[in-house]
Amino acid sequence: MILAVLEASDGSLKKISAELAAAARKAQALLGADGVALLLIGADDVAADAACALDCDLCLTVKGEAFSGYAAEAWAAAVVQAAKDVSAPLILFGSTSFGRDLAPRVAGLMEAGLLADVAELTLEDGHLAAARSVYSGKVNARLASLSAVTLATVRPNAFSPAGSAAPQAPRRELEVAVDPASVHCRAREVRRQAATRPELTEASVVVAGGRGLKDPENFHLIEELADLLGAAVGTTRATVDAGWRPHSEQIGQTGKNIAPALYINVGISGAVQHISGVFGSRTIVSVNRDAEAPIFKISDYGVVGDALEILPHLIEEVRRLG
Numbered sequence: 640m641i642l643a644v645l646e647a648s649d650g651s652l653k654k655i656s657a658e659l660a661a662a663a664r665k666a667q668a669l670l671g672a673d674g675v676a677l678l679l680i681g682a683d684d685v686a687a688d689a690a691c692a693l694d695c696d697l698c699l700t701v702k703g704e705a706f707s708g709y710a711a712e713a714w715a716a717a718v719v720q721a722a723k724d725v726s727a728p729l730i731l732f733g734s735t736s737f738g739r740d741l742a743p744r745v746a747g748l749m750e751a752g753l754l755a756d757v758a759e760l761t762l763e764d765g766h767l768a769a770a771r772s773v774y775s776g777k778v779n780a781r782l783a784s785l786s787a788v789t790l791a792t793v794r795p796n797a798f799s800p801a802g803s804a805a806p807q808a809p810r811r812e813l814e815v816a817v818d819p820a821s822v823h824c825r826a827r828e829v830r831r832q833a834a835t836r837p838e839l840t841e842a843s844v845v846v847a848g849g850r851g852l853k854d855p856e857n858f859h860l861i862e863e864l865a866d867l868l869g870a871a872v873g874t875t876r877a878t879v880d881a882g883w884r885p886h887s888e889q890i891g892q893t894g895k896n897i898a899p900a901l902y903i904n905v906g907i908s909g910a911v912q913h914i915s916g917v918f919g920s921r922t923i924v925s926v927n928r929d930a931e932a933p934i935f936k937i938s939d940y941g942v943v944g945d946a947l948e949i950l951p952h953l954i955e956e957v958r959r960l961g
């Protein structure tokens with residue numbers, strides 16, 4: 640079976656989980672595998688029920704003290720055991736901070752090939768192949784895995800989330816024995832910010848502002864537009880370094896990668912380190928007063944003008960439409 644390692648927090652599945660289920664179903668058809676198994680580690684019954692309701696054939700859970708918080712070595716051991724249990728030829732993870740930490744560990748333990756940050760899965764000459772953007776979106780790389788077992792991290796928003804299926808898939812709990820001495824690193828505490836907006840890496844719309852907003856006070860315009868669109872707020876390193884915005888909002892090489900359907904950016908020059916985090920965006924709309932700003936090279940729509948004049952009009956128009 641194709642195995643997908645899901646993510647949950649506070650009793651809810653994260654959005655990437657339904658996307659992984661969809662990617663797994665697609666891979667199952669490509670490889671002719673005999674089903675899709677979803678794996679949920681350290682989550683409660685509510686999240687497990689939600690996983691069973693996704694379009695899959697089996698839901699595996701791993702519980703117990705060793706899995707109550709993320710512990711890389713223990714969780715990697717659980718994935719390896721689940722993969723063996725369902726004879727998985729392919730194991731999918733989210734290309735998230737969690738998946739990017741866990742997948743290489745599992746690849747090392749299983750001596751398996753890892754396709755990182757994939758946006759598409761295909762079959763080439765009988766081998767699973769994947770596409771991913773490299774060099775800040777300038778090149779589309781095609782990767783093929785030649786190992787017997789393949790692992791892949793799947794870029795958020797690359798696959799439409801799987802719907803629910805009836806009847807629910809059966810659930811089975813896996814007993815995974817972990818030697819405590821083998822666990823060298825454990826997350827002891829997770830501090831959540833009171834978030835009223837979607838998570839940047841999962842959002843289907845992102846509105847970001849840069850140094851061109853001139854003053855941190857003016858970010859209320861970015862926030863207002865974001866809230867009208869149900870979007871996440873993003874920014875550049877320049878404003879983070881200036882103490883205008885928190886690092887959690889930074890997009891780019893030393894921040895987060897985004898892959899929304901719509902990325903609206905205002906007063907952002909388009910430095911290569913910023914662009915490297917946005918190339919997964921489907922449609923890019925840029926507002927900049929400099930018609931030569933590099934951001935326009937990757938934009939689908941561009942507005943040349945003053946951010947502080949354009950933003951209030953944009954907000955008014957979005958409000959009027961709906």
Ligand SMILES: Cc1cc2nc3c(=O)[nH]c(=O)nc-3n(C[C@H](O)[C@H](O)[C@H](O)COP(=O)(O)OP(=O)(O)OC[C@H]3O[C@@H](n4cnc5c(N)ncnc54)[C@H](O)[C@@H]3O)c2cc1C
Pocket residue numbers: 848849850851852874875876877878889890891892893894895905906907908909910911912913926927928929932944945946947
């Ligand atoms: C190792 C390294 C890692 C980095 N990592 C990142 C990263 O992860 N993410 C990131 O974003 N950056 C990163 N940077 C920094 C990056 O190189 C840029 O300095 C940064 O992205 C610039 O941010 P900005 O576009 O907000 O500011 P600026 O480059 O100053 O651009 C401001 C833009 O606003 C426009 N503007 C000015 N006034 C107005 C106005 N009134 N109305 C409309 N437009 C206006 C200007 O024309 C300009 O294009 C990194 C740099 C290094 C060296």
